[in-house]
Amino acid sequence: MALTGLEIFKLLPNKNCGECDVPTCLAFAMKLAGKIAEPQACPYISDEAMEILGAAQTPPIKKITFKNGEKEISIGAETVMFRHEKTFVNQTLIALEIADNLNDDEFENELKRIESYKYERVGELLEPECISLKNESDDKNNYLQKLEIISSKTEKIIILSDCNPEIIKEAIQLVDSKRIILNRVRNLEETLNIISDTQIPIVLNAKNIEELLEKVEKYEAQNFKNIILSIDFNNLNELLGNNVFLRRLSIKKGFKSAGYPILTECAKEDELHSAIIGICIYSSIIILKEFSSSSLFTLLTFRQNIFTDPQKPLQIDAGIYQVGEPDESSPLIVTTNFSLTYFIVSGEIENSISPAWLCIVDAEGMSVLTAWSANKFSGEIVGNAILNSGIEGKINHKKVIIPGYVAIISGELEDKLPEWEILVGPQEAAEIPKYLKEIWK
Amino acid sequence: MEFEKPVEQWKGKVQEIKLSDKIKIGGEQVFPNYSFDGKCSNKPAVAIEINDVFPENWPESLKEVWGNDTLKYPVDRAKKAVEKYGADIIFFDMIGTHQDRENISSEKAAENMNNILKAVDSPVIVRPDGNFEKQNKVFTKCCELAERQIIIGSAHEDNYRTISASALAGNHFLIAEAPIDVNIQKQLNILITQMNFPIERIIMDPMTGGLGYGFEYTYSVMERIRLQTFMDDPFMNPPLICCVGQETWKIKEIKIEDKKYGSKADRGINWETTTAIGLILSGANIVVVRHPKSVIKIRNFIDSLCSTSVK
Numbered sequence: 001m002a003l004t005g006l007e008i009f010k011l012l013p014n015k016n017c018g019e020c021d022v023p024t025c026l027a028f029a030m031k032l033a034g035k036i037a038e039p040q041a042c043p044y045i046s047d048e049a050m051e052i053l054g055a056a057q058t059p060p061i062k063k064i065t066f067k068n069g070e071k072e073i074s075i076g077a078e079t080v081m082f083r084h085e086k087t088f089v090n091q092t093l094i095a096l097e098i099a100d101n102l103n104d105d106e107f108e109n110e111l112k113r114i115e116s117y118k119y120e121r122v123g124e125l126l127e128p129e130c131i132s133l134k135n136e137s138d139d140k141n142n143y144l145q146k147l148e149i150i151s152s153k154t155e156k157i158i159i160l161s162d163c164n165p166e167i168i169k170e171a172i173q174l175v176d177s178k179r180i181i182l183n184r185v186r187n188l189e190e191t192l193n194i195i196s197d198t199q200i201p202i203v204l205n206a207k208n209i210e211e212l213l214e215k216v217e218k219y220e221a222q223n224f225k226n227i228i229l230s231i232d233f234n235n236l237n238e239l240l241g242n243n244v245f246l247r248r249l250s251i252k253k254g255f256k257s258a259g260y261p262i263l264t265e266c267a268k269e270d271e272l273h274s275a276i277i278g279i280c281i282y283s284s285i286i287i288l289k290e291f292s293s294s295s296l297f298t299l300l301t302f303r304q305n306i307f308t309d310p311q312k313p314l315q316i317d318a319g320i321y322q323v324g325e326p327d328e329s330s331p332l333i334v335t336t337n338f339s340l341t342y343f344i345v346s347g348e349i350e351n352s353i354s355p356a357w358l359c360i361v362d363a364e365g366m367s368v369l370t371a372w373s374a375n376k377f378s379g380e381i382v383g384n385a386i387l388n389s390g391i392e393g394k395i396n397h398k399k400v401i402i403p404g405y406v407a408i409i410s411g412e413l414e415d416k417l418p419e420w421e422i423l424v425g426p427q428e429a430a431e432i433p434k435y436l437k438e439i440w441k
Numbered sequence: 442m443e444f445e446k447p448v449e450q451w452k453g454k455v456q457e458i459k460l461s462d463k464i465k466i467g468g469e470q471v472f473p474n475y476s477f478d479g480k481c482s483n484k485p486a487v488a489i490e491i492n493d494v495f496p497e498n499w500p501e502s503l504k505e506v507w508g509n510d511t512l513k514y515p516v517d518r519a520k521k522a523v524e525k526y527g528a529d530i531i532f533f534d535m536i537g538t539h540q541d542r543e544n545i546s547s548e549k550a551a552e553n554m555n556n557i558l559k560a561v562d563s564p565v566i567v568r569p570d571g572n573f574e575k576q577n578k579v580f581t582k583c584c585e586l587a588e589r590q591i592i593i594g595s596a597h598e599d600n601y602r603t604i605s606a607s608a609l610a611g612n613h614f615l616i617a618e619a620p621i622d623v624n625i626q627k628q629l630n631i632l633i634t635q636m637n638f639p640i641e642r643i644i645m646d647p648m649t650g651g652l653g654y655g656f657e658y659t660y661s662v663m664e665r666i667r668l669q670t671f672m673d674d675p676f677m678n679p680p681l682i683c684c685v686g687q688e689t690w691k692i693k694e695i696k697i698e699d700k701k702y703g704s705k706a707d708r709g710i711n712w713e714t715t716t717a718i719g720l721i722l723s724g725a726n727i728v729v730v731r732h733p734k735s736v737i738k739i740r741n742f743i744d745s746l747c748s749t750s751v752k
């Protein structure tokens with residue numbers, strides 16, 4: 001359970017030396033309580049206090065980390081009910097299911113299709129991170145062979161689904177244990193014996209919360225730590241209810257056995273619907289069985305939205321960026337440092353035949369109109385940004401193109417940059433290629 | 442395993458509004474469809490957007506389903522929306538009143554509106570376009586001449602007086618729109634009620650960006666608004682409306698021609714549906730969309746979500 005500022009204060013040395021970068025121990029305690037500082041920042045903190053604070057800081061939901069090629073990916077570690085309270089920490093992993101009873105050609109094609117689902121949006125790579133390999137054939141050799149193909153041809157995390165202990169025993173020899181999850185195992189007791197000295201995460205499936213928590217307690221007692229929760233549901237309301245209750249039990253009631261990541265197998269008929277609930281309402285992994293590129297791209301964007309930190313919009317550093325290989329006669333375009341805005345605008349410049357200089361103004365990560373309304377993209381601010389950017393040494397003209405939506409700042413900008421010509425661009429970035437073609441010869 | 446179900450009960454409740462004999466919205470005392478906590482009341486309603494003029498900038502796939510002939514005639518559109526596509530509510534977005542577009546006069550706008558009111562018996566939301574001066578003229582006329590009760594939008598922080606007064610005089614419902622901001626929303630609701638307009642007839646529009654374009658801000662602002670409702674803030678209990686269609690069909694992602702992104706037509710529908718569902722999960726009582734297939738998908742979602750009977 002989280003400690004209050006005063007409770008933390010009592011654990012601190014009370015030297016008020018300021019080495020933690022705030023003047024007093026009390027102020028430091030407040031920062032710790034607000035989770036905006038780490039206890040290690042105080043060099044004099046006692047081991048005992050460190051331990052108490054460490055425990056208080058362990059998130060109520062267990063964190064499990066996987067290997068995804070060179071990268072590490074984690075699930076769990078969540079601390080809040082609503083994303084506006086702080087942020088959701090680790091995004092829901094998306095798993096695509098593939099059955100082992102496809103013939104070799106079909107299987108390879110399916111795998112290729114899954115691997116092709118990679119999209120770039122706002123500078124991030126969006127892709128499903130997991131494959132769920134479902135045992136339909138009940139043929140050990142076949143299953144293991146398919147597993148080897150997946151593990152050698154992709155870097156995705158693999159969910160072994162519906163397997164019996166005989167398969168699992170050999171499967172875990174084939175694949176790095178940091179890359180697998182066991183789901184719907186056919187003989188739980190025996191499987192647990194097999195994996196007891198590994199860290200392989202195992203999904204405990206149940207019909208309802210009561211049954212689930214009983215299972216969790218039982219296996220916690222046998223020292224299994226990497227548990228993932230999964231409850232069957234008949235309709236979306238049950239899915240929603242189970243997820244909400246589990247999250248409340250762990251975060252608000254301090255119920256340890258509910259404090260594990262949740263896996264949701266999306267319902268076939270309205271897969272997109274259960275997926276959306278899973279992403280918004282607390283599932284750490286969702287498994288999709290039928291998927292098309294159009295629905296996946298939408299879902300991946302949805303996930304990207306829900307898991308951005310509501311307190312700090314994605315932003316990029318201010319300064320001069322080159323799009324293509326601009327020279328001294330290339331156009332100069334300004335916009336804000338909101339990532340979304342930057343990626344849209346630079347993308348459109350790339351679509352035009354003209355390379356350009358892009359001056360990114362620090363507008364605290366706001367879109368053009370939002371920044372203008374908040375007085376972060378005024379003529380004065382834009383003018384200063386241009387003067388301080390050092391662009392003048394790089395170009396042989398004094399023309400700057402501003403976003404059409406802020407045509408209104410052009411007067412003020414002229415006052416600030418009397419020697420410059422201010423060109424008002426179109427409103428939508430999509431018009432930039434056409435605009436440049438017409439105006440920049 | 443012994444444990445108590447962590448049910449949460451709240452004091453406050455979303456205002457229930459009866460828009461017509463068939464359509465009621467709001468009334469819930471819990472987060473969207475948390476029927477395990479308490480009373481969910483009415484299902485979210487799905488509205489279809491129609492315009493007073495031909496919507497040139499709609500993408501082709503959308504124009505095709507509706508048919509160019511239908512799209513030219515607002516009355517035909519309204520009928521098709523209700524009878525064929527199953528809209529609960531008509532959202533009559535009068536883009537043609539904008540002074541820089543067709544500049545349709547306030548009299549003509551009111552006439553267009555009445556034609557819609559006669560053609561369908563669903564609730565109708567009426568929203569003029571243009572600068573505040575033009576909008577004020579249209580608000581006044583529409584509120585005055587409407588042949589039955591309408592929902593008029595939108596009152597803003599800088600322009601709420603004329604519209605509130607007209608809506609009050611005509612006994613209409615009023616949409617109060619604030620730019621994704623809990624405090625401005627509350628302030629606006631207070632200002633409107635200070636003009637003697639009853640809070641029971643307000644619907645809030647928290648404004649939404651499309652998925653990928655600010656959706657996540659609205660998502661969280663609506664959750665925060667609802668937390669205030671349930672903590673019994675008397676100025677934060679009106680139902681919520683989200684205009685999803687107009688934010689969806691203009692964005693770049695649904696226009697990309699590339700196999701990797703899947704069928705373009707499906708992508709638009711998925712984008713609209715996904716945005717709408719996300720907003721329903723965070724509290725929308727009305728979602729406004731454009732594509733008939735989105736209506737079906739959103740309905741299916743709502744039915745499955747509301748399928749557990751209230752205990």
Ligand code: B12
Binds near residue numbers: 341345366368649655
């Ligand atoms: C999400 C959002 C927010 C978020 C912030 C998001 C962010 N990081 O910026 C939040 C909720 C915080 C917010 C706050 C506010 N907002 Co706001 N917000 C929006 C919303 C819904 C989407 C903005 C967005 O992300 N757009 C996407 C980006 C990519 O657009 P963009 O930067 O403009 O870029 C496009 C073009 O400008 C062009 N472009 C960009 N650069 C360039 C350069 C050149 C040369 C060219 C040619 C083109 C070009 O390309 C892009 C794509 O076409 C809009 C309404 C809407 N639906 O658009 C309102 C909107 C921008 N907000 C508005 C307002 C008033 C505010 C507030 C002042 C409200 C308040 N009082 O609190 C605050 C201000 C911030 C503050 N004080 O903290 C108004 C602005 C009104 C106006 N005309 O001035 C809008 C338009 C809503 C409205 N209709 O009332 N907002």
Ligand code: SF4
Binds near residue numbers: 012024043
């Ligand atoms: S460094 Fe430690 S002892 Fe010094 S002020 Fe900070 S908390 Fe107190």
